[in-house]
Amino acid sequence: MYIRSEMVGFGHYLPPKILTNDDLSKMVETSDEWIRTRTGIAVRHIAEGESTSVIAGKAVANAIKNAGLTPQDVDLLILATVTPDNTTPSSATMIARDLGFRAGVPAFDISAACSGFVYALTLADNMIRLGQVKTAVIVGAECLSKIVDWTDRNTCVLFGDGAGAVVLRAVKGNGTAEDTGVLSTCIYSDGTQYEHLKTTGGVSTTQNAGFVQMNGKEVFKHAVVSLAEAAETAMKNAHISKDEVNWLIPHQANIRIIDSVGERLGIAPEKVIVTVDHHGNTSAASIPLALSENMEQKRLHKGDVVVLTAMGAGFTWGGAVVRL
Numbered sequence: 001m002y003i004r005s006e007m008v009g010f011g012h013y014l015p016p017k018i019l020t021n022d023d024l025s026k027m028v029e030t031s032d033e034w035i036r037t038r039t040g041i042a043v044r045h046i047a048e049g050e051s052t053s054v055i056a057g058k059a060v061a062n063a064i065k066n067a068g069l070t071p072q073d074v075d076l077l078i079l080a081t082v083t084p085d086n087t088t089p090s091s092a093t094m095i096a097r098d099l100g101f102r103a104g105v106p107a108f109d110i111s112a113a114c115s116g117f118v119y120a121l122t123l124a125d126n127m128i129r130l131g132q133v134k135t136a137v138i139v140g141a142e143c144l145s146k147i148v149d150w151t152d153r154n155t156c157v158l159f160g161d162g163a164g165a166v167v168l169r170a171v172k173g174n175g176t177a178e179d180t181g182v183l184s185t186c187i188y189s190d191g192t193q194y195e196h197l198k199t200t201g202g203v204s205t206t207q208n209a210g211f212v213q214m215n216g217k218e219v220f221k222h223a224v225v226s227l228a229e230a231a232e233t234a235m236k237n238a239h240i241s242k243d244e245v246n247w248l249i250p251h252q253a254n255i256r257i258i259d260s261v262g263e264r265l266g267i268a269p270e271k272v273i274v275t276v277d278h279h280g281n282t283s284a285a286s287i288p289l290a291l292s293e294n295m296e297q298k299r300l301h302k303g304d305v306v307v308l309t310a311m312g313a314g315f316t317w318g319g320a321v322v323r324l
Contacts, residue, residue: 009067040255114312
């Protein structure tokens with residue numbers, strides 16, 4: 001018997017405050033046209049009075065309800081974030097507490113920046129396939145507005161807040177590409193690129209979180225190659241051809257990157273999911289947000305083959321193939 005991890009529930013949450021490009025033009029020297037042309041972003045959501053654990057918890061609760069389950073059914077919780085509520089304990093344990101998970105259920109955070117959700121998916125899928133857990137929740141959530149320098153127009157226009165969650169359950173498969181569930185994952189990192197995308201602070205250096213700092217040209221150059229190569233590897237490992245792919249959901253960083261990745265993979269634009277226009281870059285939340293939103297809109301359907309690919313600070317990157 002072959003065990004797969006099936007996505008059985010999706011949930012997301014976006015803070016109610018919306019920050020438009022016109023709003024930003026009153027804060028820094030920029031314009032709606034400048035931002036749209038370079039990034040594809042029109043609006044982003046900003047958390048006010050809500051921490052990462054709060055917005056993540058709302059997405060998790062929605063996903064569990066959507067799956068027809070209760071918090072008592074969950075065996076594992078992984079939160080991908082670079083903006084936790086506290087340095088310690090993990091924000092995942094706060095979510096487990098607030099939602100009433102069973103005592104003893106493992107809950108922890110991982111930090112892989114924009115690749116965080118793919119990293120979390122890989123960990124949860126491995127634990128399910130090993131038989132260690134049967135039901136897992138993975139959530140990507142960020143309050144990036146808290147680590148953005150609102151005087152730096154090169155970065156402040158990019159980021160937004162939000163959370164997306166997915167419930168995974170163990171199902172029997174045949175070990176073929178026709179199975180439902182996670183068909184393959186792959187994750188990578190290259191610490192030699194550390195300086196190109198980072199925050200200016202940290203607990204053991206400056207004793208504060210610092211602000212996001214980015215070398216845009218280097219990030220763009222590496223992002224297109226890494227995103228495409230991770231997707232290709234994931235498809236190869238899953239024995240899925242590009243013609244069998246129904247949807248590509250890349251990390252939502254920048255419309256130019258998204259378009260370039262689709263072209264490099266030879267996947268038609270109409271098969272590429274884009275949410276960056278109304279979410280901005282939400283780091284670890286971007287892929288699960290896109291999954292949940294498009295499931296809710298019934299754009300994605302049972303049986304669809306979806307390729308996920310992400311790249312973020314570190315550099316970290318990875319890909320996955322899922323049959324819904």
